[in-house]
């Protein structure tokens with residue numbers, strides 16, 4: 001099977017949206033404002049808050065962030081973002097219910113406790129949070145203190161995703177991210193002390209100098225802290241897009257074959273420990289809501305990856321943040337200067353986006369189903385979007401090689417004139 005997977009090895013988008021962000025085009029604040037004003041009043045919206053700062057740069061990092069040792073730029077950014085939140089609420093023109101809020105970055109754990117609480121106050125002044133709203137934060141374990149954990153508990157945070165990556169000191173030196181197990185253990189304990197029990201870990205494979213032994217130790221240490229979810233991300237090395245990645249030596253990177261072995265080893269250990277597979281690269285404990293979402297077919301994808309959030313509307317705040325509106329995507333400028341100029345002029349800082357045609361929705365739906373469930377009933381989706389059920393027959397005929405290799409199963413027993421396709425067989429490896 002490994003050789004067959006290697007035969008189809010290619011770099012593909014991470015598909016957190018369709019079309020993906022590189023395909024966005026220029027959009028104006030007025031277009032976004034029009035879209036906000038049309039939001040249905042009773043449907044809950046989700047919120048995303050982007051904090052683009054970290055104390056230092058991890059060399060593998062693909063996120064939109066900058067390293068700063070000073071707090072003044074963070075303070076200045078926050079005061080602008082609070083204005084953006086108020087401005088957006090004014091544009092909507094009525095109070096919306098919120099069922100999901102995600103703090104991402106960068107490292108939201110950079111915020112001083114008072115500033116985190118103030119940000120939550122600004123959000124609660126502008127939106128109505130439902131009583132069981134999920135409030136999640138991406139946490140750098142090196143940045144957690146007693147006071148911060150207390151503030152998160154007070155603010156209603158109930159889920160935290162910790163960036164772990166790998167516990168090997170050799171790998172950590174090669175990626176410029178040094179954090180020992182004790183630091184992670186202490187920060188997880190601090191959050192639990194303040195009632196935050198939904199704990200996720202981000203691990204990575206394909207890192208420089210990473211070995212199977214490192215993967216085994218990292219998985220075992222991670223499991224010892226009993227997280228509810230583990231994401232096993234494959235390192236995406238794109239030095240032409242992120243200059244700091246050039247500090248990672250190409251010759252230290254595991255090849256495609258080694259990457260497959262690494263993922264497979266992690267998967268085996270996680271399954272043996274009772275975690276259940278979700279989508280392409282997530283694993284969830286039996287009591288986790290993501291597993292329930294998978295089983296009830298309500299699992300979805302948004303800009304953070306897999307999510308239990310089924311809302312069709314996500315409003316993003318901060319530089320580079322992407323909003324998903326019922327009619328399309330809108331992205332804020334990633335540039336601090338432009339962001340600040342827009343907010344100070346009382347304009348929404350939107351720069352790019354894409355309104356969705358029915359064909360985009362159709363393709364997005366098919367990709368989303370494949371990513372979440374590793375199978376898709378193509379004729380049913382075509383009909384749902386108002387297309388003829390045999391529209392993709394030509395494309396499906398192009399899967400012959402993959403079918404022969406056992407990478408894709410095509411179920412032709414579908415009722416009616418057309419077919420259904422399932423991208424499964426050994427699935428989790430086949431399309432990675």
Ligand SMILES: C[S@@+](CC[C@H](N)C(=O)[O-])C[C@H]1O[C@@H](n2cnc3c(N)ncnc32)[C@H](O)[C@@H]1O
Nearest residue numbers: 060061062105106138139140163202233235236
């Ligand atoms: C915003 S960071 C997590 C929060 C916090 N900044 C931290 O690192 O602890 C999100 C996660 O994305 C993953 N990630 C970052 N860069 C990546 C890359 N180039 N390829 C794959 N995964 C990546 C890492 O697992 C990281 O923990």
Ligand code: SF4
Nearest residue numbers: 054057058061063106
């Ligand atoms: S991985 Fe996290 S801590 Fe490291 S640079 Fe990226 S966002 Fe910052």
